[in-house]
Amino acid sequence: MKKKPEKESSSSTDQPGNSTAANYHIPVLLRETIEGLSIQPGGVYVDCTFGGGGHTRAILEKLGAKGRLIAFDQDEDAKRNLPDDKRVVFVPHNFRHLHRFLRLHNVLAADGIMADLGVSSHQFDEAGRGFSTRFDAALDMRMDQRQKLTAYDVVKTYNELQLHKLFEQYGEVTNAKTLAKTIVQVRNHVSVKTIDTFKNALREVVKGNPNKYFAQVFQALRIEVNDELGALKEMLQQIPKLLKPGGRVAIITFHSLEDRLVKNFFRRGSFDEPEGNPFINEENVNELKIITKKPVEPSEKEMKENPRSRSARLRIAEKVMMV
Ligand SMILES: C[S@@+](CC[C@H](N)C(=O)[O-])C[C@H]1O[C@@H](n2cnc3c(N)ncnc32)[C@H](O)[C@@H]1O
Numbered sequence: 001m002k003k004k005p006e007k008e009s010s011s012s013t014d015q016p017g018n019s020t021a022a023n024y025h026i027p028v029l030l031r032e033t034i035e036g037l038s039i040q041p042g043g044v045y046v047d048c049t050f051g052g053g054g055h056t057r058a059i060l061e062k063l064g065a066k067g068r069l070i071a072f073d074q075d076e077d078a079k080r081n082l083p084d085d086k087r088v089v090f091v092p093h094n095f096r097h098l099h100r101f102l103r104l105h106n107v108l109a110a111d112g113i114m115a116d117l118g119v120s121s122h123q124f125d126e127a128g129r130g131f132s133t134r135f136d137a138a139l140d141m142r143m144d145q146r147q148k149l150t151a152y153d154v155v156k157t158y159n160e161l162q163l164h165k166l167f168e169q170y171g172e173v174t175n176a177k178t179l180a181k182t183i184v185q186v187r188n189h190v191s192v193k194t195i196d197t198f199k200n201a202l203r204e205v206v207k208g209n210p211n212k213y214f215a216q217v218f219q220a221l222r223i224e225v226n227d228e229l230g231a232l233k234e235m236l237q238q239i240p241k242l243l244k245p246g247g248r249v250a251i252i253t254f255h256s257l258e259d260r261l262v263k264n265f266f267r268r269g270s271f272d273e274p275e276g277n278p279f280i281n282e283e284n285v286n287e288l289k290i291i292t293k294k295p296v297e298p299s300e301k302e303m304k305e306n307p308r309s310r311s312a313r314l315r316i317a318e319k320v321m322m323v
Pocket of ligand 1: 027074
């Protein structure tokens with residue numbers, strides 16, 4: 001799958017967003033995810049990425065009075081979308097701490113765990129968050145505003161090689177090396193604290209369509225600032241031990257780097273690529289069984305109604321009964 005920059009928003013507005021619960025985020029692959037989780041009415045479910053709560057609400061509809069749902073989101077803004085429902089507990093932290101917080105809430109094992117990765121439409125549309133190339137604001141991009149590292153810190157302090165690698169790997173920026181070199185040259189005499197100053201300072205380096213180019217640059221910065229791949233790996237590694245036998249995990253990804261991690265982990269219980277790698281331990285016991293042989297993609301209808309869903313891929317696995 002080619003790494004396209006994530007489509008920014010489901011609302012095509014060019015105005016800074018005043019998002020309400022209703023337009024915070026349109027859930028993607030909703031029916032497919034809920035069906036894939038095969039929900040038990042009395043079960044315990046975890047939504048690792050609550051956001052606007054679209055998936056959470058659909059799970060709650062299938063849960064009975066005894067069911068429970070633990071919803072994680074590291075962005076405080078998501079809290080405003082919480083339903084008034086005693087079955088739900090909100091955890092305002094990174095899902096990399098899944099095990100710790102589930103234990104804190106007396107959940108030893110879950111019947112289903114889901115994650116709908118990346119950024120919400122609200123985060124893209126809220127100008128001040130600094131995720132969107134459409135607005136001028138501080139170069140921020142933190143999902144968790146308690147965190148120190150911002151996109152400005154990355155641009156200001158990373159060395160040329162670090163910048164080159166991150167633009168190449170996380171954004172597939174064609175001239176990542178030139179971009180990194182230019183940033184290092186300009187940052188000492190031009191302040192790149194804001195999105196407009198950053199974009200203007202790099203005008204000469206842009207290749208092709210500037211909107212597309214900066215979307216790739218911003219995607220790379222965002223992945224780095226939020227350590228998105230590191231958090232995903234840590235979360236995946238905890239899943240087999242946190243699922244009950246027969247329990248399901250459903251993960252929606254938005255670019256190939258994430259999808260590859262999920263695919264490999266579901267297949268082999270590790271992140272290693274098999275081909276030609278003599279260090280892969282084929283003896284590794286995998287407690288997960290793949291349910292979706294191929295990733296589930298949105299229908300034409302969904303992509304038309306919600307362009308942000310375009311690059312979504314859903315993979316589902318089940319914890320085996322006995323290994
Ligand atoms: C694509 S949105 C989820 C939308 C949600 N499924 C819905 O239907 O509204 C992703 C959300 O996950 C949160 N998020 C992303 N990575 C996270 C992480 N590592 N830990 C906790 N929350 C995370 C983001 O802050 C964002 O609100």
